[in-house]
């Protein structure tokens with residue numbers, strides 16, 4: 001069977017045809033529309049999947065937001081151009097005529113990365129540092145989704161009670177400081193208006209403010225990881241997303257984590273499936289693997 005896997009992020013939309021052996025047969029990518037209207041997302045998804053779905057047997061979606069009964073409910077609507085909710089499964093079902101499974105992007109990625117770890121692992125966490133900060137937890141071999149889909153939203157735990165407002169309505173979330181948007185939002189002076197990718201480039205060129213913004217993100221991440229270790233006693237934490245996978249980032253997080261007491265130390269590694277972890281995790285779940 002061939003799965004049309006779709007990954008809906010705050011910055012980019014990706015889609016790929018995936019076979020049962022998890023090979024990516026064809027992959028496409030578009031920017032996520034910044035409009036607040038569901039119509040814009042609908043149109044972008046149609047453009048993305050139209051060339052692919054005639055060759056697919058089912059659809060598997062990994063999407064930013066809390067996914068409940070096939071609906072996308074934003075915790076942080078700012079990450080989706082202000083869009084609060086969107087009928088994800090119904091939209092793709094009407095568009096393709098195929099059966100549809102939808103799951104949160106970080107939960108999906110956690111499952112793919114857990115399966116890539118091997119038999120010695122039962123407890124792990126995946127954290128994406130991307131437009132937002134998302135998370136997925138596998139506990140005793142089971143992917144935690146929660147009764148309402150909110151489980152593992154690690155980016156909305158508290159980093160600093162005096163920190164910046166988060167788009168979820170809470171002050172000082174990890175996401176508000178450590179995510180791509182959080183890094184960009186704190187930039188001042190000549191870096192004001194730059195995105196996180198540009199800030200990483202500037203840090204590489206020796207810009208002190210850029211380096212400080214990235215350190216602040218890595219430090220918030222390390223504290224989050226120590227909290228996750230204390231909550232789940234996970235055997236490893238896998239980092240993904242374009243910020244999480246950026247050169248040198250994981251090493252900085254690891255260095256901050258090393259400053260925590262021994263009990264909070266945990267193995268950190270980059271996502272085995274790199275930027276495709278969400279796509280492949282959704283495909284695996286649609287294959288009935290869980």
Ligand code: ADP
Pocket residue numbers: 008009010011012013129130131132179180181195196197198200241242243246247
């Ligand atoms: P999404 O959130 O849509 O899944 P990404 O994982 O690509 O997408 O994350 C988008 C964020 O990552 C943006 O804030 C962007 O500026 C930043 N980014 C993209 N590429 C890089 C890079 N090479 N290095 C550092 N940050 C990056």
Ligand code: BMX
Pocket residue numbers: 008009010011063064065066073074075076077079080104105106128129130131132133134135153155156175
């Ligand atoms: C936000 C939240 C999570 C998501 C995470 C990473 C929304 C719309 N999204 O915390 O559900 O997993 O961002 O998403 O509330 P990404 O767009 O950075 O991949």
Ligand code: ZN
Pocket residue numbers: 076155156166167168169170173175176
């Ligand atoms: Zn928040």
